[in-house]
Amino acid sequence: MDFDLCLTQHKAYINPTLMGEVSTKILKYDAANKLLTTEEIRVSIRPPDGEGVSRSFSKGKITIGTLEGNDLVVKGDEYVSRRHCKIEVSGDMLIVTDLGSTNGIIYNGERVDKISLKNGGSFKIGRTEVDIRLGRSSRRLVPDSAKGLGDLIAVSKEMREVFSLIKHAASSDATVCVMGESGTGKELVAREIHRLSRRAASPFVAINCGAIPPTIIESELFGHEKGAFTGASTLHRGVFEQADGGTLFLDEIGEMPPELQTRLLRVLETSSVRRIGGQRDIRVDARIIAATNQDLGRLVEERRFREDLFFRLYVFPIYLPPLRERKEDIPVLAEHFARGFGVDTKGKIFTEGAISKLLSHKWPGNVRELKNTIQRAVILSPSLPIGPDSIKIAAATVNLGGDRSLSNQEKNAIIEALRRTRGNKTRAASVLGISRSALINKIKRFAIRREDVGA
Numbered sequence: 001m002d003f004d005l006c007l008t009q010h011k012a013y014i015n016p017t018l019m020g021e022v023s024t025k026i027l028k029y030d031a032a033n034k035l036l037t038t039e040e041i042r043v044s045i046r047p048p049d050g051e052g053v054s055r056s057f058s059k060g061k062i063t064i065g066t067l068e069g070n071d072l073v074v075k076g077d078e079y080v081s082r083r084h085c086k087i088e089v090s091g092d093m094l095i096v097t098d099l100g101s102t103n104g105i106i107y108n109g110e111r112v113d114k115i116s117l118k119n120g121g122s123f124k125i126g127r128t129e130v131d132i133r134l135g136r137s138s139r140r141l142v143p144d145s146a147k148g149l150g151d152l153i154a155v156s157k158e159m160r161e162v163f164s165l166i167k168h169a170a171s172s173d174a175t176v177c178v179m180g181e182s183g184t185g186k187e188l189v190a191r192e193i194h195r196l197s198r199r200a201a202s203p204f205v206a207i208n209c210g211a212i213p214p215t216i217i218e219s220e221l222f223g224h225e226k227g228a229f230t231g232a233s234t235l236h237r238g239v240f241e242q243a244d245g246g247t248l249f250l251d252e253i254g255e256m257p258p259e260l261q262t263r264l265l266r267v268l269e270t271s272s273v274r275r276i277g278g279q280r281d282i283r284v285d286a287r288i289i290a291a292t293n294q295d296l297g298r299l300v301e302e303r304r305f306r307e308d309l310f311f312r313l314y315v316f317p318i319y320l321p322p323l324r325e326r327k328e329d330i331p332v333l334a335e336h337f338a339r340g341f342g343v344d345t346k347g348k349i350f351t352e353g354a355i356s357k358l359l360s361h362k363w364p365g366n367v368r369e370l371k372n373t374i375q376r377a378v379i380l381s382p383s384l385p386i387g388p389d390s391i392k393i394a395a396a397t398v399n400l401g402g403d404r405s406l407s408n409q410e411k412n413a414i415i416e417a418l419r420r421t422r423g424n425k426t427r428a429a430s431v432l433g434i435s436r437s438a439l440i441n442k443i444k445r446f447a448i449r450r451e452d453v454g455a
Contacts, residue, residue, distance in 0.1 A: 079126030228277025
């Protein structure tokens, strides 16, 4: 996979893991050309003394062996193990991995543990020949016709494309990575995917990886046994167990400590967790949705985020554009929030001057900042319609010139907010539409110094 292309054009190659008995679609989303590609793995096996079998699969992991529970069961070959190998998709590559079989995988006459075949190829297990191919059919991504999806309200083409991606993601168990600046609605996207999925009746569990103290985050994620450490007076099930059968939302995934990234990777690879102090692995069936307002690619380059974990999470990416890049959504959102704050009228809620003032602002805090601003306006306005004097915007201005990465935009916004509030973290957090603890974490992450703020 072209790593840089994957990051800059939001091109993703989807490798969902089968959860339960429901097949999942293998999707490839090319944002540059707005293409959604459905892929199938076509597998043919020819045992020496049995009938050949050909099947197509629309799921991301296929097992082959003599055991009846495999996706393809080999009969008439005593040299094939009960669970012999698995086939997975990674971009244009089909990855074949030995599952600890007795006789291994034979490729080009040699025994191997793992092979990567571009678009497909042939190999042998025991005396059985296996041929695998990747089939595709593409169609253009069509923006959703609705002006809202659950709690997400928008009329812009960009967001209606997001609505379409949400529906596609909900039809599978593929891991989703939601990216966007703070306040763009990443958790709302995760909740909509869950609501529209087959897991809707099961738990939706959210955890903010950047807001939990390092001393307890491992226990929160993976759980602990009674007596595992001082203070562990009862058994605690971590969020993976709590989300079993449902969806686990890992917010601020870029904040996860490096030592826990290794454990998370193992959970994703094995679909099992081991509690702190535990002696056995516990199977879990949780669909993972991760979110970040950071540039994960840059964190990988800086060796602050594992590359293999990145590719496990960056399966189906959904990018949420900032509010300043979809200004046609501002009036719609403003009216929606005003009604939510008790404005009960069928008439005009905002004057043209108020809307003009809203449209002229850059909204570094995005939808969250807009919501807070509308709440203040509803409180301050003496009558309807709400005029520009009631629109009190106390916000940091994001420097959109030069480096436009999410990280630099966010850092600049934080510095500007601290300057405007003379270093008052509580007021700066309010301006940015985030909690004070989240602001403190971001100040540490971006290494923002007192001299940067001038306070």
